[in-house]
Amino acid sequence: MGTLKLFLMETILILNKFMKGLEFPLFKTKVENPPKFDLTDVKQRKEYFELKAGEEIEKLRKYLKENSFIVYLLGKKNSGKGTYAKMFKEIVDKDMVEHFSIGDMIREVDEELRDVEKKKEFINFLEKNYRGFVPLEEIIKSLENRTTSKLLPSELILALAKREITKIGRKAIFVDGFPRELDQVSYSLFFRDLIEYRQDPDIFVLIDVPEAVIDERIKHRVICPLCQTSRSLKLLPTKEIEKKFHLICDNSECQGTRMVVKEGDELGIEPIKERLNIDENLIKQAFSLYGIPKVLLRNSVPKDKAKEFVDDYEITPEYSYEWNEKNREVKIIEKPWQVLDDDGVSCYSLMPPPVVVSLIKQLTEALDL
Numbered sequence: 167m168g169t170l171k172l173f174l175m176e177t178i179l180i181l182n183k184f185m186k187g188l189e190f191p192l193f194k195t196k197v198e199n200p201p202k203f204d205l206t207d208v209k210q211r212k213e214y215f216e217l218k219a220g221e222e223i224e225k226l227r228k229y230l231k232e233n234s235f236i237v238y239l240l241g242k243k244n245s246g247k248g249t250y251a252k253m254f255k256e257i258v259d260k261d262m263v264e265h266f267s268i269g270d271m272i273r274e275v276d277e278e279l280r281d282v283e284k285k286k287e288f289i290n291f292l293e294k295n296y297r298g299f300v301p302l303e304e305i306i307k308s309l310e311n312r313t314t315s316k317l318l319p320s321e322l323i324l325a326l327a328k329r330e331i332t333k334i335g336r337k338a339i340f341v342d343g344f345p346r347e348l349d350q351v352s353y354s355l356f357f358r359d360l361i362e363y364r365q366d367p368d369i370f371v372l373i374d375v376p377e378a379v380i381d382e383r384i385k386h387r388v389i390c391p392l393c394q395t396s397r398s399l400k401l402l403p404t405k406e407i408e409k410k411f412h413l414i415c416d417n418s419e420c421q422g423t424r425m426v427v428k429e430g431d432e433l434g435i436e437p438i439k440e441r442l443n444i445d446e447n448l449i450k451q452a453f454s455l456y457g458i459p460k461v462l463l464r465n466s467v468p469k470d471k472a473k474e475f476v477d478d479y480e481i482t483p484e485y486s487y488e489w490n491e492k493n494r495e496v497k498i499i500e501k502p503w504q505v506l507d508d509d510g511v512s513c514y515s516l517m518p519p520p521v522v523v524s525l526i527k528q529l530t531e532a533l534d535l
């Protein structure tokens with residue numbers, strides 16, 4: 167009776183874990199007696215990566231001299247996919263690594279269609295390269311009248327991606343935004359054949375970010391109305407802060423312009439909830455794929471595990487402000503940013519560099535270097 171009960175309880179525990187979602191393992195980036203780095207400083211960031219993943223970075227650089235790879239980045243909208251890929255490129259090899267965003271590609275097509283000559287070339291290209299169920303005229307029309315991100319057929323995305331990757335040349339590529347729908351996951355299994363990277367390894371990189379992190383990133387985001395630079399009152403302030411707490415754009419050309427909240431941002435993740443759910447299902451589906459290596463990245467570390475796994479300066483700080491009437495200046499208060507993850511566990515959110523250290527190390531292993 168006792169064993170049966172134990173067995174049942176264990177089964178329930180395993181089922182619970184499964185139902186809650188996927189387990190992304192914690193990654194240890196803590197080292198003994200580390201110097202403290204300012205991870206927002208480019209030079210110190212380089213030294214940080216040298217210390218924490220120098221050996222792996224060398225291996226990757228050597229590998230990239232003769233070889234490449236394709237990474238599919240899968241993470242929820244606003245999870246920082248682009249940030250991680252660009253930092254990997256900055257640190258490992260600026261010339262041999264490319265971040266390829268499907269969203270940016272579509273925006274560029276938008277511009278092409280506004281230019282008569284380029285539009286002609288574009289249609290010409292599709293006449294030769296597009297094969298699919300939706301007629302070409304209809305596709306052009308929906309590309310031209312796009313108000314929202316109306317769904318474009320996967321066959322079109324693939325033809326355009328091929329065109330774009332040909333322009334990039336043979337480099338390691340981080341694909342951001344494909345697969346975007348569930349039916350595209352199986353396409354991604356043949357993607358490297360399609361773009362003639364047949365022998366190159368392909369890898370899924372799955373990113374786990376608590377929705378509370380995405381929510382607060384949106385809610386506290388402010389932009390400069392002149393240069394469009396994006397910052398955060400809570401998470402990424404500028405150098406100068408105005409009384410009653412407005413950020414002042416750092417760009418000298420903007421001459422002290424006050425940054426503002428973008429309309430709708432106060433709603434946080436509410437308007438993108440559906441997108442986040444699709445993204446979650448995409449991650450789950452990719453998780454269960456066989457025959458393709460997977461790298462699992464997590465943005466958060468439970469509060470009670472932080473001391474064991476990460477160094478203090480790897481945790482994202484949050485900022486709050488007080489007005490000091492006597493000195494007539496804003497006092498900035500900094501403390502570790504704490505959020506509840508999707509399971510309600512109290513967590514810290516990590517700065518991008520430790521996540522990229524984890525990416526570098528896991529990728530080196532996935533490539534068998």
Ligand SMILES: [Zn+2]
Pocket residue numbers: 390391392393394395415416417420423
């Ligand atoms: Zn500005």
